Amino acid sequence: MNETIGKKIKELRKALGMTQTQLAEPEMTKSMLSHIENGNANPSMKNLQYIAMRLNKPISYFLQEDNLDKEEVKEEEKLPTDYIVETLKNLDNLIKDKNFEAAKKKIIELLGCYDFNVASKLYADILFRLGTCHINLKEFEEGEKSLKFCCEIYVKNMLFIEAARAWLKLLKRPLENYQYNQCTSIIEKAYELYGKSSSRDVFLEIELLTAQPYIILAQGKFEEAIEVCEKAIALSEEYNIYYYSDRAYRTIAIVYLLRNDFNKFVVNMDKAKKYVEFTDDKYLLARISQNYAMYENMINNPLKALEYLKIYEENTGERAFYFYLEISRANYLLGNYEEALERLNKINYNEKIYYLIDCIYILTAKVLQGLIYCKLKDYDKGILYIEEAVEAIKPYTSIEYKGFVDYARKELAVAYESLSEAYSLKGDYEKAYDYLKESYNLKNL
Numbered sequence: 083m084n085e086t087i088g089k090k091i092k093e094l095r096k097a098l099g100m101t102q103t104q105l106a107e108p109e110m111t112k113s114m115l116s117h118i119e120n121g122n123a124n125p126s127m128k129n130l131q132y133i134a135m136r137l138n139k140p141i142s143y144f145l146q147e148d149n150l151d152k153e154e155v156k157e158e159e160k161l162p163t164d165y166i167v168e169t170l171k172n173l174d175n176l177i178k179d180k181n182f183e184a185a186k187k188k189i190i191e192l193l194g195c196y197d198f199n200v201a202s203k204l205y206a207d208i209l210f211r212l213g214t215c216h217i218n219l220k221e222f223e224e225g226e227k228s229l230k231f232c233c234e235i236y237v238k239n240m241l242f243i244e245a246a247r248a249w250l251k252l253l254k255r256p257l258e259n260y261q262y263n264q265c266t267s268i269i270e271k272a273y274e275l276y277g278k279s280s281s282r283d284v285f286l287e288i289e290l291l292t293a294q295p296y297i298i299l300a301q302g303k304f305e306e307a308i309e310v311c312e313k314a315i316a317l318s319e320e321y322n323i324y325y326y327s328d329r330a331y332r333t334i335a336i337v338y339l340l341r342n343d344f345n346k347f348v349v350n351m352d353k354a355k356k357y358v359e360f361t362d363d364k365y366l367l368a369r370i371s372q373n374y375a376m377y378e379n380m381i382n383n384p385l386k387a388l389e390y391l392k393i394y395e396e397n398t399g400e401r402a403f404y405f406y407l408e409i410s411r412a413n414y415l416l417g418n419y420e421e422a423l424e425r426l427n428k429i430n431y432n433e434k435i436y437y438l439i440d441c442i443y444i445l446t447a448k449v450l451q452g453l454i455y456c457k458l459k460d461y462d463k464g465i466l467y468i469e470e471a472v473e474a475i476k477p478y479t480s481i482e483y484k485g486f487v488d489y490a491r492k493e494l495a496v497a498y499e500s501l502s503e504a505y506s507l508k509g510d511y512e513k514a515y516d517y518l519k520e521s522y523n524l525k526n527l
Contacts, residue, residue: 086144087118087124087125087130087144088118088119088120088121089119089121090143090144091105091115091118091119091133091137091144092119094137094139095119095137098137100136102115102116102119105133105136105137109128109129109132110129110132114129115133130144131191131194131195132191134194134195136194137194139194161196161197161198161204163204166192166196166204169188169192170207170208170211172188173185173188173189173211174211176188177211177214177215177218180218180365182214182215182218182219183215183219185211185215186212186215186216186219189208189211189212189215190212192208193208193212200235201235201238201239202235202239203235203236203239203241203244205232205235206231206232206235206236206239206241206244206248207232207244209228209229209231209232209235210228210229210232210244210247210248210251212225212228213225213226213227213228213229213232213248213251214229214251216228217229217251217252217254217255218254222254222255225251226252226255229248229249229251229252230252232248233245233248233249233275236248237275242275242276242277242278242279243276243279243281243283243286245275246272246273246275246276246279246286246290247272247286247289249268249271249272249275250268250269250272250289250290250293252268253265253268253269253293253296253297256268257296257297257300257436258434258436260300260438262297262300262301262483265297266297269290269293269294269297272290273290276290284317284321284323284325285323285325287317288314288317288318288323288325288326289326291310291311291313291314291317291330292310292311292314292326292329292330292333294310295307295310295311295330295333296333296437298310299333299336299337299437299439300437300438300439300483300486301438301483301485301486302438302439302483302484302485302486302487302488302489303483303485304337304340304341304485307333307334307337308334308337311330311331311333311334312330312334314326314327314330315327315330315331318330324357327353327354327357328354328355328357328358328361328363328366329354329366331350331351331353331354331357332350332351332354332366332369332370332373334346334350335347335348335349335350335351335354335373336373338350339373339376339377339380340439340489342380344377344380344381347377348377351370351373351374351377354370355367355370358370364397364398365397365398367393367397368393368394368396368397368398368400369394369398371390371391371393371394371397372390372391372394372404372405372408374387374390375387375388375390375391375394375408375409375412376404376408378390378412379408379411379412379415382415384411384412384413384415384416385412385416387408387409387411387412388409388412391405391408391409391412401428402433403429403430403431403433403444403447404440404443404444406425406426406428406429406447407426407429407443407444407446407447407450409425410422410423410425410426410447410450410454411450413425414450414453414454414457419454419457419458420458422450422454423451423454423455423458426447426450426451426454429444429447431444438478438481438483438486439486439489441478442475442478442489442490442493445471445474445475445493445497446471446493446496446497448467448468448470448471448474449467449468449471449496449497449500451464451467452464452465452466452467452468452469452471452500452501452504453468453500453503453504455467456503456504456507456508461504461507461508462508464504465501465504465505465508468497468500468501468504469501471497472494472497472498472501475490475493475494475497476494478490479491479494491524492524492525494524495520495521495522495524495525496521498517498518498520498521498524499517499518499521501517502514502515502516502517502518502521505517
């Protein structure tokens with residue numbers, strides 16, 4: 083039996099403050115680990131890979147200085163490049179399918195199995211994928227650390243295109259926290275890195291362009307968002323690659339929907355749908371279906387909206403607020419007030435909202451809920467919900483982003499109009515008139 087392996091495992095485990103149970107489970111029993119640590123049993127290669135990964139050491143660490151032939155140890159330390167490259171392809175598929183937890187686990191296992199040259203492109207490529215997984219799992223500290231480290235490696239190896247692409251991944255946290263100036267700085271840094279490259283990468287240029295509308299649109303700069311998307315589309319068409327065209331067209335369509343320009347919404351969303359169907363991206367197709375549902379409700383076509391929401395439901399496991407809001411709105415338009423109320427009650431108002439515009443969008447659910455209670459003749463409760471929405475929307479009409487303020491005022495005007503309707507149904511025509519006047523004044527602004 084090999085006592086050195088067990089001794090190293092035991093020393094590392096204790097140094098990390100882990101119990102035998104914590105290290106062993108779920109891969110093996112505590113009893114089995116005890117036998118290995120005491121030199122009474124040898125671990126299988128699978129178990130050794132697991133232990134090495136948990137203790138953050140390469141397998142070669144446990145095999146060195148044993149009674150193995152030195153040539154065998156040397157062979158163990160060689161990196162099976164073909165296997166690793168194939169593993170990276172599999173990881174890319176997991177990441178594409180948004181299976182970030184599984185991808186992260188496999189990356190950590192991979193890093194624990196071999197001694198990588200921490201200054202190499204291969205190591206940076208692995209860190210890039212690890213950082214991507216962490217970021218998408220909201221593990222921002224770990225993700226940003228991995229991405230910044232891999233950027234340093236890329237830059238030292240003069241791989242500026244790869245560095246720029248990795249730097250773009252840092253957008254997620256500031257974007258979710260409405261730190262748009264920081265987002266702009268990240269975009270500028272990515273452009274700076276790309277500018278150092280001696281070669282051109284049209285795909286990266288399109289990625290840089292399509293990353294910007296999320297930031298611009300969040301600030302309510304609708305025209306600018308459309309212009310940037312059109313640049314991305316033009317570049318894609320020029321090189322006949324149609325890369326990210328679906329995202330660009332969808333963003334343009336959403337801008338037109340927010341502006342109630344329904345004809346241009348349909349034209350651009352139909353183009354986005356065409357590209358998504360070609361790539362067979364079921365998740366993005368589901369999101370497009372949700373946008374169509376919103377549009378159909380806005381033009382008073384609730385049955386069609388429900389059809390699109392069914393597609394959304396079948397192709398995504400998400401049940402975000404906008405799903406419940408639009409399915410409620412469709413039922414409200416159909417006069418199914420109890421069903422609409424049941425769906426609205428599933429909205430979690432504490433849900434993390436990633437875009438400022440959505441901060442107002444979710445509040446329209448309270449306006450809708452108030453109208454439903456009024457239809458059910460519970461006027462006081464209905465008025466309470468709408469007034470709550472009004473007070474929540476008001477602060478957004480005075481923030482720093484002018485385009486967004488215009489949108490907030492528009493939705494506040496709708497809320498006042500709904501409040502007027504509620505008081506009118508209650509029979510308080512004086513208050514109904516006052517709120518209708520408030521709505522009129524806001525619309526004129």
